[in-house]
Amino acid sequence: MRKALLSIGLVAASASYVGLQNHVLDVMQPGGQVASVSAVAEGPDLTDLLATPAEAAQTEAAPATPLALGTIVTEPSPAPSVAEITPPVVVPLVVTPPIASVEPTAPLSSEQPVVVANSAPVVTLPPIPRPRPHAADVALQSAQAIALAAPSGPYRDGTYKGTSENAYYGRVQVQITVAGNYIAKVDVLSYPSDRRTSRYINAQALPILQSEVMRAQDASVDGVSGATLTSRAYIRSLGKAVAQARGSNA
Amino acid sequence: MRETRLIMGMPITIDVPLGPDAIEAAFDYFIAVDNRFSPYKSDSELSAMNRGEVTGDDLSEEMLEVLALSELTRHETAGYFNIRRPGGGVDPSGLVKGWAIRNASRLIAAMGHADYFVEAGGDIQCAGVNAEGKPWRVGIRNPFHDGEIVKVLQPGDAGIATSGTYVRGAHIYDPNDGRELRDLLSLTVVGPDIYEADRFATAAFAMGRDGIAFIEEAVGLEGYSIDHAGIATMTSGFKQLVVQ
Numbered sequence: 462m463r464k465a466l467l468s469i470g471l472v473a474a475s476a477s478y479v480g481l482q483n484h485v486l487d488v489m490q491p492g493g494q495v496a497s498v499s500a501v502a503e504g505p506d507l508t509d510l511l512a513t514p515a516e517a518a519q520t521e522a523a524p525a526t527p528l529a530l531g532t533i534v535t536e537p538s539p540a541p542s543v544a545e546i547t548p549p550v551v552v553p554l555v556v557t558p559p560i561a562s563v564e565p566t567a568p569l570s571s572e573q574p575v576v577v578a579n580s581a582p583v584v585t586l587p588p589i590p591r592p593r594p595h596a597a598d599v600a601l602q603s604a605q606a607i608a609l610a611a612p613s614g615p616y617r618d619g620t621y622k623g624t625s626e627n628a629y630y631g632r633v634q635v636q637i638t639v640a641g642n643y644i645a646k647v648d649v650l651s652y653p654s655d656r657r658t659s660r661y662i663n664a665q666a667l668p669i670l671q672s673e674v675m676r677a678q679d680a681s682v683d684g685v686s687g688a689t690l691t692s693r694a695y696i697r698s699l700g701k702a703v704a705q706a707r708g709s710n711a
Numbered sequence: 712m713r714e715t716r717l718i719m720g721m722p723i724t725i726d727v728p729l730g731p732d733a734i735e736a737a738f739d740y741f742i743a744v745d746n747r748f749s750p751y752k753s754d755s756e757l758s759a760m761n762r763g764e765v766t767g768d769d770l771s772e773e774m775l776e777v778l779a780l781s782e783l784t785r786h787e788t789a790g791y792f793n794i795r796r797p798g799g800g801v802d803p804s805g806l807v808k809g810w811a812i813r814n815a816s817r818l819i820a821a822m823g824h825a826d827y828f829v830e831a832g833g834d835i836q837c838a839g840v841n842a843e844g845k846p847w848r849v850g851i852r853n854p855f856h857d858g859e860i861v862k863v864l865q866p867g868d869a870g871i872a873t874s875g876t877y878v879r880g881a882h883i884y885d886p887n888d889g890r891e892l893r894d895l896l897s898l899t900v901v902g903p904d905i906y907e908a909d910r911f912a913t914a915a916f917a918m919g920r921d922g923i924a925f926i927e928e929a930v931g932l933e934g935y936s937i938d939h940a941g942i943a944t945m946t947s948g949f950k951q952l953v954v955q
Contacts, residue, residue, distance in 0.1 A: 584907050586787060587928035670927060671950075675941045677859045678850065678955050683841055684724065685860055687833045687852025688875030688897045 616642050616706040623702035637702045644703070713828075713842075714738075719745045719808070721832035725815070728842040733822045737815040737829065744811045747773060750802050761800035777803050777810060780910075788914035809872060809909025812836045816905070829905075836905040838868040848954065854896040854937055861943070862899075862935060863955035870905030874898050874916035875937075898922055898936040901952055908932070 616639050625634040638646035713726035714734055718741045727733045749755045756774055759765045770778075781794045781803050794803045812829050816836045819827045826839030828847050837847040849871050850860030864871070875897030898916045902908035911932060915922035926934035927946040935945045 584902060584911070584929060584931035586911075587925065670923060670944050670946060672942055672944045675853070675861045675937050675943045677853060677856070677861055678863050680848075680850070680860070680863045680955050682848045682850040682860065682863055683726065683828055683837070684830045684835050684847070685833070685850040685852050686830075686835050686871045686873045686899055688854065688873045 616703075617708060619706065621702045621705040623700065623705075635702050637706065639706045718742055719749065719811075719831065720751070722830075723832075724828070724830040725819075726828040726841065727819055727824050728826050728840075730819065730822065730824045730827075733819045733824050733827070736822065737819055740815050740818055741811060741831070744773075744807065744814075747771065748777070748803065748807045750804065757801075757803070777807060780810065781806050784910045784914070788911075791914040791917045792910060805913050806910055808832060809834055809870070809906040812909075813870070813904050813906040833873050834905055834909050835871045836869075837866070837871075851899050851935060852897075855941065861937070862953060864901065864952045865954045866901050866952050869901050869903065870908040871899065871901050872905060872909035872912040874900075874912040894919055894939055895922065896937050896939055898926075898934060900926055901933045901949070903931055 618640050620636060620638045623635040623637075636648040637644045638648075712728065712731045712734055713724065715722050715724040716738055717723070718738065723738070723741055725734045725737050727737075745755075746752065747756045750757055750761075752758060756765060756771055760770065760774065778801070781792075781801070784792045784806060785794070792805065794801045794806065796802055808831055812831050812834055813836060816827060816829050816838070819829070820838070824839075826841070828835070828837045828841065830836075833852070835849055837849070840846055846865050846867065849864045849866060851862040851864070851873065853859035853861045854875055875895065895916060898912055900908045900912040900915065902911070911926065911929065912934075915925050915934065918925055920936075920938070923934050923936040923944050923946065926932045933946045933949040933952060935943060935949055937943045
């Protein structure tokens with residue numbers, strides 16, 4: 462099996478912990494200095510994904526009715542289409558870290574709302590509109606041209622679309638433009654969300670939320686919250702597009 | 712004392728001003744979580760479960776708890792949050808991170824510390840004050856520029872999670888008419904703890920522009936979204952958390 466080497470910087474995920482590919486991380490320190498943390502190569506190599514057949518299976522259907530406020534569903538989910546695992550029915554929420562004992566959280570109960578132990582305010586949720594496949598959840602760390610190298614054979618110049626892959630909450634499809642054995646451009650094809658969710662929200666006459674132009678701040682902080690995620694579906698689709706540029710049928 | 716290590720494929724920073732022993736214990740806990748839940752370790756319990764080698768009664772209490780919480784979250788978000796993979800098996804990483812940070816924080820508190828800061832891959836749980844005796848300050852990363860922050864929060868004892876994408880150089884557009892989609896790049900949620908903030912940040916981000924409205928309607932959560940054009944929208948209680 463021919464393998465292609467892609468030098469792409471991938472950063473660890475927030476939605477899933479995808480391994481790092483020989484990438485040096487910049488870590489924010491107090492006062493805004495940046496320290497480097499060397500990463501150990503770990504996790505899926507893109508080359509493995511080029512060998513994986515496309516998976517176009519449907520996602521499991523969402524529950525038909527959103528929950529009313531304050532109720533918890535404790536029935537088991539319908540049998541999964543891939544029946545390898547059986548999720549439990551009701552399980553007491555017991556936190557058991559290996560080193561010190563910690564007080565258990567309240568067990569799941571159909572009479573109680575979701576109560577987060579050790580905190581005074583309770584998170585309660587509004588009714589939720591039925592979800593539809595949404596805009597792609599994709600990420601790309603850098604816009605640099607990505608060098609393609611193969612043991613034999615060039616990559617053909619042109620534009621190639623990867624397969625439409627199932628991402629975390631929707632579908633994603635990557636399109637690449639290859640020129641001179643480089644990926645010169647990456648585009649993500651995405652599909653507009655169903656307008657029903659917006660109509661639902663608008664019909665509730667919500668208060669108008671304040672907006673502002675985002676502005677850089679110059680301040681020292683103890684930490685930074687940010688999204689650093691790489692979509693595995695994006696990687697799969699990108700792999701397919703690259704395989705097409707190579708002319709293989711992987 | 713403050714230390715950063717790479718575990719679970721991401722930088723994990725733990726700051727317990729008065730407790731180096733607690734820092735070590737918390738890192739050990741994250742390593743244990745990684746050994747159990749990593750989809751990239753073939754000998755993790757998750758991988759074994761996905762291969763069908765471990766089922767039902769043989770699953771650990773932690774695994775059962777994560778599966779139960781994932782199912783609960785799936786129902787509470789009407790399916791926006793779903794750990795099932797299209798090709799089979801499950802990947803609960805989206806829930807494990809916040810859950811593990813919360814557990815690590817409880818472990819630190821159980822060792823007698825009221826002041827701590829635990830961060831893993833951009834999700835944060837903090838309590839009390841830092842080494843200078845000041846309440847913890849958290850920045851929101853600029854989704855367009857990695858080294859910058861665009862907001863400074865003083866959230867008190869809270870969990871802060873950001874869900875989103877980095878789209879720099881890669882443009883998202885509608886293939887039907889070529890119009891560039893102006894969707895959300897990031898959504899930051901502040902909640903009573905990181906587990907709650909994280910799982911609802913994930914689900915709310917999937918709702919696109921409706922997500923911030925969902926956070927507004929939810930009691931106990933505040934949010935700040937940034938769209939593709941650099942326009943930020945915040946929930947009505949968010950301003951109280953802002954210092955800059």
